[in-house]
Amino acid sequence: MALTACSEQRDAAAARTTSVTGLRGTPLDEPLAKPSFVLTRTDGHAYDFARETQGKVALLFFGYTYCPDVCPLHMANIAAVLARMPWEEREAIRVVFVTTDPERDTPERLGTWLAGFDPEFVGLRGAPDTVTAIQKSLGLVPASRQPNADSSKEYLVGHAAQVIAFGRDNVARVVYPFGTRQDDWAHDLPMLARREGDTPAAAAHHDTQSSVSVLERAIAPAVIVSGTDSARGALYLTIQAGPMGDTLYAVTPIGGGVASLHVSTASAGPVTMKSTRSIAIPAGSLLAMQPGGVHVMLDSMPRRLVPGSSIPLELELSAGKKVIVSGTVVTYAELDSVLALARAAFVPR
Amino acid sequence: MRWWCSAQNTAWTWGWRPYPGVWLFVIAVGFAIWHWNRVGARRAGNPPEPLHPLSVLGLLVLWLALDWPIGALGAGYLASIHMLQFQLIALIAAPFLLRGISRDALALLRDESAIARLVKRLTAPLPALVTLNVSVLLTHIPGIVDSLMATQIGSFLIDIVWLLGGLIFWWPIVVSVPERPRFVPALQIGYLVLGLMFSPVMFGVSAFLVYSQHPLFGTYELAPPIGALTSKNDHVIAGLLMSVGGSVIAFIALSKIFFDWSKREG
Numbered sequence: 200m201a202l203t204a205c206s207e208q209r210d211a212a213a214a215r216t217t218s219v220t221g222l223r224g225t226p227l228d229e230p231l232a233k234p235s236f237v238l239t240r241t242d243g244h245a246y247d248f249a250r251e252t253q254g255k256v257a258l259l260f261f262g263y264t265y266c267p268d269v270c271p272l273h274m275a276n277i278a279a280v281l282a283r284m285p286w287e288e289r290e291a292i293r294v295v296f297v298t299t300d301p302e303r304d305t306p307e308r309l310g311t312w313l314a315g316f317d318p319e320f321v322g323l324r325g326a327p328d329t330v331t332a333i334q335k336s337l338g339l340v341p342a343s344r345q346p347n348a349d350s351s352k353e354y355l356v357g358h359a360a361q362v363i364a365f366g367r368d369n370v371a372r373v374v375y376p377f378g379t380r381q382d383d384w385a386h387d388l389p390m391l392a393r394r395e396g397d398t399p400a401a402a403a404h405h406d407t408q409s410s411v412s413v414l415e416r417a418i419a420p421a422v423i424v425s426g427t428d429s430a431r432g433a434l435y436l437t438i439q440a441g442p443m444g445d446t447l448y449a450v451t452p453i454g455g456g457v458a459s460l461h462v463s464t465a466s467a468g469p470v471t472m473k474s475t476r477s478i479a480i481p482a483g484s485l486l487a488m489q490p491g492g493v494h495v496m497l498d499s500m501p502r503r504l505v506p507g508s509s510i511p512l513e514l515e516l517s518a519g520k521k522v523i524v525s526g527t528v529v530t531y532a533e534l535d536s537v538l539a540l541a542r543a544a545f546v547p548r
Numbered sequence: 549m550r551w552w553c554s555a556q557n558t559a560w561t562w563g564w565r566p567y568p569g570v571w572l573f574v575i576a577v578g579f580a581i582w583h584w585n586r587v588g589a590r591r592a593g594n595p596p597e598p599l600h601p602l603s604v605l606g607l608l609v610l611w612l613a614l615d616w617p618i619g620a621l622g623a624g625y626l627a628s629i630h631m632l633q634f635q636l637i638a639l640i641a642a643p644f645l646l647r648g649i650s651r652d653a654l655a656l657l658r659d660e661s662a663i664a665r666l667v668k669r670l671t672a673p674l675p676a677l678v679t680l681n682v683s684v685l686l687t688h689i690p691g692i693v694d695s696l697m698a699t700q701i702g703s704f705l706i707d708i709v710w711l712l713g714g715l716i717f718w719w720p721i722v723v724s725v726p727e728r729p730r731f732v733p734a735l736q737i738g739y740l741v742l743g744l745m746f747s748p749v750m751f752g753v754s755a756f757l758v759y760s761q762h763p764l765f766g767t768y769e770l771a772p773p774i775g776a777l778t779s780k781n782d783h784v785i786a787g788l789l790m791s792v793g794g795s796v797i798a799f800i801a802l803s804k805i806f807f808d809w810s811k812r813e814g
Contacts, residue, residue, distance in 0.1 A: 380766055
């Protein structure tokens with residue numbers, strides 16, 4: 200994923216050609232599951248990204264209002280195209296802008312700046328560590344402030360230049376780098392709104408599966424820990440069950456590999472690990488996987504689990520409901536802090 | 549340091565930037581006129597004349613159009629300023645520069661040399677009309693503009709095409725050599741009306757700029773924004789400028805032709 204230091208580097212190549220999806224956006228090597236995170240809107244209210252954008256096309260972008268080029272251009276071009284779209288299609292699209300410069304992007308400034316493009320655009324703020332964790336979970340290089348020797352207030356923030364487009368099936372298959380023109384947006388946004396970018400299976404199952412499942416539970420970002428360059432790892436999930444309770448039956452890495460549910464016990468002797476067919480989550484309770492407890496073992500992954508990368512996973516829960524989540528690969532040294540961050544972003548309902 | 553203005557991937561600032569290629573080019577154009585006049589005067593046995601004030605004005609307009617800030621804004625930030633550049637170079641600077649060519653210098657074109665024959669053919673009204681319109685069309689095709697404006701040499705090429713197109717277009721109106729007795733004032737007025745006021749090419753480009761759903765030129769659509777002007781509105785202004793600006797300039801020129809004609813006849 201490209202990182203741009205605003206006004207220094209730009210993704211020159213516009214996505215002018217159509218991919219196998221028929222979209223002009225740049226196809227991702229592997230589909231990206233919609234992350235689950237909660238940040239603060241410019242009006243001060245919490246915004247649960249996964250829940251608020253459920254069943255909608257979500258255009259997610261990380262930037263800042265003082266950005267001299269990439270951010271205002273992306274927002275202006277998307278707004279210009281949305282303004283010309285019919286209401287039914289436009290209503291199916293959410294634009295979410297997460298600031299990477301919360302110090303200067305006050306809620307007032309962020310809100311006013313976004314409203315200048317489109318009052319419907321959602322501006323989100325969060326603690327820098329949380330925003331960093333979200334970017335990492337999406338495989339983005341986290342934004343970084345570029346020091347300015349002349350002024351502590353006037354600085355640039357290097358940040359990913361692409362807009363990630365999650366389809367209505369909660370999976371991103373394309374991103375839109377800097378250089379994407381209005382013509383490209385006008386081609387792709389109606390297609391995304393009409394689910395033409397979704398896989399046939401996902402589009403067909405949308406109403407009966409994923410939308411229902413997320414409403415009934417909350418899932419924090421998944422964390423995968425792995426040794427250096429290993430194709431094996433341990434996955435930790437945090438799931439808040441709804442009022443009916445829930446059961447986790449299976450985890451399937453979308454790009455290939457094997458996942459198995461495990462329970463570790465350490466009572467009266469050394470830690471032992473045994474596989475289990477399912478994990479029950481009582482009504483209203485929290486399943487918080489952690490080292491030495493319940494976890495998921497990943498094996499025979501098609502690619503080495505490189506820290507910083509993300510792996511889309513499909514969870515099979517009660518009544519055959521399936522949810523796609525994104526797992527971020529971290530090192531053992533990072534595990535505790537990243538797990539804490541992931542849970543900090545988690546708001547049980 | 550850059551020698552000519554071209555599109556850059558940096559945010560616009562009002563900090564002055566030097567473009568030495570522009571200075572050298574304007575000086576070279578001025579020198580060419582001065583030298584031509586000097587050679588013409590020597591051949592005619594007359595003392596050399598100073599540059600005509602309108603010619604100096606033409607050089608000044610040319611410099612303003614090519615140098616910072618207009619040149620830099622037009623090359624990589626605003627389509628409307630790019631259009632202003634076109635008007636300044638092809639429609640204002642060009643006729644003024646032609647006014648600076650002395651009678652003695654023009655007399656050099658009365659012989660049957662290859663250059664004289666080429667000038668005569670190129671500056672005949674119909675070829676001149678076609679030349680300007682083709683140059684306008686070619687230099688406003690999105691793919692060409694986006695490719696050329698990204699480099700200094702490409703941007704230079706567009707500016708040169710505009711200047712040459714303007715010089716050729718205005719030649720039969722401003723310059724009396726070669727003599728064209730059948731190109732009477734009424735026809736000159738028609739020439740300006742057809743070439744600038746109701747040119748199908750200019751109207752077409754203008755209409756595309758104003759009415760296209762999305763901005764035509766990627767260079768300006770993806771340029772770091774300046775103020776609150778959207779790229780679409782910038783393109784609309786560019787289209788209006790092409791249509792209205794060309795008409796205004798044509799109106800001024802044909803008015804002068806008309807009143808000079810009336811004075812002569814009356």
